[in-house]
Amino acid sequence: MIAVYHMVTSLLAPFVVPVFSIIAQFSKYKGKGLASHFGGVPEVPNDGRPTLWLCALSSGELSSAIPVLKKIAGKRPDIRIIVSVTTDSGYEMARLKLDFVDRVFFHPIDCLPFTWLALQRTRPDLFVLMDTGFWPGFLHLLKVKGIPAVLLNGRMSSSSLRSYLKLRLLISPTLNSFKMLCMQNENGVTSMLKLGVQKEKLQQVGDLKFDSAERVSETERNRLRDIYKIRGDAIVWVAGSTHEGEEEIIAEVFQNLKQRFANLILILAPRRIERVDAVAKMLKRREIPFLLRSEFRRTGARSADVVLLDTYGELARVYGIAQVAFVGNSLIAPGGGHSLIEPAIQGIPVLHGPHVENFTDSAHALGKTQLTVEAKDGPELEEKLAVLLQNFGQLAKNAQHLLEPFMGASDRMSDLLLASLPQPSNGS
Numbered sequence: 001m002i003a004v005y006h007m008v009t010s011l012l013a014p015f016v017v018p019v020f021s022i023i024a025q026f027s028k029y030k031g032k033g034l035a036s037h038f039g040g041v042p043e044v045p046n047d048g049r050p051t052l053w054l055c056a057l058s059s060g061e062l063s064s065a066i067p068v069l070k071k072i073a074g075k076r077p078d079i080r081i082i083v084s085v086t087t088d089s090g091y092e093m094a095r096l097k098l099d100f101v102d103r104v105f106f107h108p109i110d111c112l113p114f115t116w117l118a119l120q121r122t123r124p125d126l127f128v129l130m131d132t133g134f135w136p137g138f139l140h141l142l143k144v145k146g147i148p149a150v151l152l153n154g155r156m157s158s159s160s161l162r163s164y165l166k167l168r169l170l171i172s173p174t175l176n177s178f179k180m181l182c183m184q185n186e187n188g189v190t191s192m193l194k195l196g197v198q199k200e201k202l203q204q205v206g207d208l209k210f211d212s213a214e215r216v217s218e219t220e221r222n223r224l225r226d227i228y229k230i231r232g233d234a235i236v237w238v239a240g241s242t243h244e245g246e247e248e249i250i251a252e253v254f255q256n257l258k259q260r261f262a263n264l265i266l267i268l269a270p271r272r273i274e275r276v277d278a279v280a281k282m283l284k285r286r287e288i289p290f291l292l293r294s295e296f297r298r299t300g301a302r303s304a305d306v307v308l309l310d311t312y313g314e315l316a317r318v319y320g321i322a323q324v325a326f327v328g329n330s331l332i333a334p335g336g337g338h339s340l341i342e343p344a345i346q347g348i349p350v351l352h353g354p355h356v357e358n359f360t361d362s363a364h365a366l367g368k369t370q371l372t373v374e375a376k377d378g379p380e381l382e383e384k385l386a387v388l389l390q391n392f393g394q395l396a397k398n399a400q401h402l403l404e405p406f407m408g409a410s411d412r413m414s415d416l417l418l419a420s421l422p423q424p425s426n427g428s
Contacts, residue, residue: 001170002140009111009137016111028088029106036084036106039117044080044103046123050422051080053124054152055107059089060339061130064153064208066097067410072417073100078424082122084108086133110135119145126421128152129178132160136170139177148179148420152413153208155184156191157358164195172196179420182413184208185361203416206409207362213345216320224321227296229303234265235323235389240315241271241338242328246353247279249331249378251286256382258305261389267318269309271328271338276310283308319343323392324385326351331377337363344371347399349388351375369402 017038024030030037044051054069056062062085069081083098084107085091094104108118115138127142127149142149156164164171175181175197183189184207192202216224230236239250247268254266268290270279276292283290283306290306293314309315319325325343327350329335335355340362343350350372356363366372373388375381 002136002173005136005170006112006140010113013111013113016109020109029091030088033091033106036118037109037114039108039114039121041084041105041108041118041121042082042103043121044082044123049078049080050076050125051082051123052126052128052417052421053082053084053122054128054130055084055086055133056090056130057133058085058087059093061153062090062093062097064212065130067208067211068152068414068417069098069101071410071414075414076418076421076424079421082124108138110137112137112141115141119147126150126417128417131155134171134174136174139174143177149177150417150420151178151181151183152417153184153409154181154188154192155361156188158360159357161191161194168195176201180416182416185365187361205412205416206406207341208409208413209339209341209362210345210403210406211408211410213316213341215345215347216317220317221320224317228267228293228307228318228321229296230265230321231263231303234263235261235392236265236267236321237324237326237385237389238267238269238315238319238322238343239326240269240319240328240343242268242326243271243332243335244275244278245332246328246330248282249381250326251283251288253378253382253385254306255286255288257386257389260386264389265305265307267307267309267322269315269318273310273312276308280308316342319348320346322346322348324349324351324388326381326385328353330354330356331375331381340366340372344399345403347403349373349392349399351381351385351388353377353381365406371399371402 021034024034054065056065081101082103083094083101084105085094086107108114124147127147129151131153139149172195175195181192181201182203182205186204189202189204258264270276288306290308291304293307293309293311319342325348327338327340330337331353333355337356337359340350340359344366352374354374354376363372373384375384
């Protein structure tokens with residue numbers, strides 16, 4: 001089957017080049033890095049240094065990889081690290097945060113002529129794939145060339161598993177082409193076994209997001225509270241990454257709880273900034289006074305009981321000033337959820353709805369420690385939030401201790417990768 005795949009992609013390659021070249025012009029960075037998509041990645045000198053090639057699809061996967069790459073660079077500065085991404089956001093993050101790696105480029109499209117050329121120009125000693133994104137042709141070519149491949153921070157949702165099971169004849173050999181698959185949790189290991197992965201290739205090593213998420217310092221927390229004009233006695237509830245329909249529920253819960261907790265402040269952050277206007281209209285309709293986050297920037301506006309976040313890139317830090325959080329895309333079906341680790345790492349209790357299929361494992365693991373709490377609907381959200389608001393002080397004291405067992409995945413994974421690379425000579 002893989003021979004057919006290679007044949008088809010080779011035949012399609014001449015058509016892919018002009019079509020993708022046009023599409024790339026609408027991208028912020030892909031047009032500038034066009035050659036990399038067709039295998040013309042930056043060439044690596046043949047100077048004897050071991051080369052590790054890591055691929056992260058986007059900024060989320062890349063963020064998780066950074067602690068591992070830093071540890072490898074610190075322990076083995078002789079190793080050349082090259083990084084490929086597939087999205088503009090991943091490329092932008094790599095340029096900003098990976099100043100210690102040797103090359104950053106877009107990953108080649110999975111057509112045999114392109115992937116063969118990319119490997120000829122880089123000659124990696126080890127290929128590392130973050131999370132997911134299984135390209136059958138590229139992984140098979142690595143195996144043919146004798147280049148070991150490792151899956152890092154692997155995960156498998158139940159919906160992905162159902163899809164992959166339908167393609168088991170293709171996906172099973174692809175997955176078995178990895179030398180090692182480092183999965184986040186037991187469910188991931190079980191899913192891989194169902195897909196026919198050899199048991200000896202599987203490792204359960206934890207979730208890198210616990211190591212990559214940054215806890216807000218006390219100095220930064222005080223600075224943010226000043227920016228948001230948060231009073232000293234205020235209790236802050238941050239509802240982040242919310243989707244359509246959830247803000248209405250959150251607004252009703254807030255209005256009800258405000259009668260019991262007069263010092264309650266809500267910071268509401270829709271997942272898509274384009275929806276801010278619609279959410280603002282809903283708050284006005286409910287006669288809930290609010291301020292936009294951008295108003296604080298422009299005018300140094302007065303304090304408000306509700307702040308609507310209409311700026312990019314602040315939510316992760318804003319969780320640091322909360323006493324309790326809610327993570328959206330989880331109350332209304334089909335949902336799927338968003339990362340619960342970002343708020344949990346700040347040492348605060350985190351509420352979510354029942355629809356967290358994409359993050360089931362972290363919801364289950366954190367839920368067992370009571371760091372996360374599920375609420376099935378609006379009334380239950382109000383009920384459980386009221387309990388948390390009354391007890392957030394004690395919960396915060398326990399949170400850091402409860403988080404400790406989840407930490408350390410970056411150490412384990414960096415050691416596994418270093419063991420898979422050529423070892424330095426005695427004279428090094």
